[in-house]
Amino acid sequence: MDGASFYDDNDVFKTYMQRRQRGESPNDTIEKPVMMELIGAVRGKRILDLGCGDAAFGRESLAHGCASYLGIEGSQNMVNVAKETLAGTKGEVIHTTLENWDYPTAAFDLVVSRLVLHYVDDLHMLLTNIHKALVSSGQFIFSAEHPVITSSDKGWQSGTQRQDWIVDHYFDTGKRVTNWMGGSVRKYHRTLEDYFRETQRAGFTIEQLREGHPQRENFLTDETYQRRKRIPLFLMMSLSKQS
Numbered sequence: 001m002d003g004a005s006f007y008d009d010n011d012v013f014k015t016y017m018q019r020r021q022r023g024e025s026p027n028d029t030i031e032k033p034v035m036m037e038l039i040g041a042v043r044g045k046r047i048l049d050l051g052c053g054d055a056a057f058g059r060e061s062l063a064h065g066c067a068s069y070l071g072i073e074g075s076q077n078m079v080n081v082a083k084e085t086l087a088g089t090k091g092e093v094i095h096t097t098l099e100n101w102d103y104p105t106a107a108f109d110l111v112v113s114r115l116v117l118h119y120v121d122d123l124h125m126l127l128t129n130i131h132k133a134l135v136s137s138g139q140f141i142f143s144a145e146h147p148v149i150t151s152s153d154k155g156w157q158s159g160t161q162r163q164d165w166i167v168d169h170y171f172d173t174g175k176r177v178t179n180w181m182g183g184s185v186r187k188y189h190r191t192l193e194d195y196f197r198e199t200q201r202a203g204f205t206i207e208q209l210r211e212g213h214p215q216r217e218n219f220l221t222d223e224t225y226q227r228r229k230r231i232p233l234f235l236m237m238s239l240s241k242q243s
């Protein structure tokens with residue numbers, strides 16, 4: 001299944017939402033703190049969120065005074081939750097894929113995409129569309145599964161806690177099919193170099209690259225903190241449009 005249809009499998013969706021809500025999810029302990037630091041103040045900004053999921057980021061951004069928030073989301077299950085999250089706000093969500101949406105020109109100050117790019121096959125086309133949709137000096141800030149994670153899922157069984165991680169076939173980039181959350185999903189593995197080169201090729205200036213170094217104060221238990229220091233889960237990049 002592709003990245004959007006995957007979340008329309010009701011069992012997968014239920015498992016995913018339960019796991020996101022658990023106390024020490026890596027999204028909350030690692031990805032979110034770094035992304036919030038990279039994003040900084042949103043006051044007055046027009047925000048586009050690609051693969052917005054439940055749009056929790058939209059609700060928070062609107063509460064912090066962003067000028068507008070638009071989420072693009074491919075899964076109907078996620079769109080339903082996003083609409084509930086944004087109810088009573090001026091935030092909006094459109095049900096379509098990142099590949100099929102008709103990107104407007106110079107319409108956003110900030111484009112965010114959190115943990116979605118590894119589901120996208122044609123990264124160049126997407127990055128070109130994002131560059132077009134940003135105003136001059138606009139920012140694109142994204143997180144993706146880290147390349148050491150997307151390279152291989154050897155030695156891991158879905159539903160069990162991973163004991164060790166195997167990095168393999170690192171330079172054989174492209175499609176991967178992984179069993180995850182009780183379903184099977186298609187992802188795309190890229191090297192760190194690929195992300196670097198493709199973002200520059202689309203015209204972006206790279207401002208920051210982060211790997212989600214865990215910070216003790218974000219964890220409830222030392223056990224989880226020690227475990228999360230073993231391997232990077234996320235890659236985050238902050239990019240700007242200079243012209």
Ligand SMILES: C[S@@+](CC[C@H](N)C(=O)[O-])C[C@H]1O[C@@H](n2cnc3c(N)ncnc32)[C@H](O)[C@@H]1O
Pocket residue numbers: 002003004005007050051052053054072073074075078096097098099113114115116119120
């Ligand atoms: C791991 S979830 C992350 C959701 C949200 N960004 C967050 O961080 O909470 C990935 C989301 O991307 C969506 N998605 C994946 N591929 C997509 C595509 N090609 N077009 C639109 N949405 C997509 C999925 O439906 C899902 O909601």
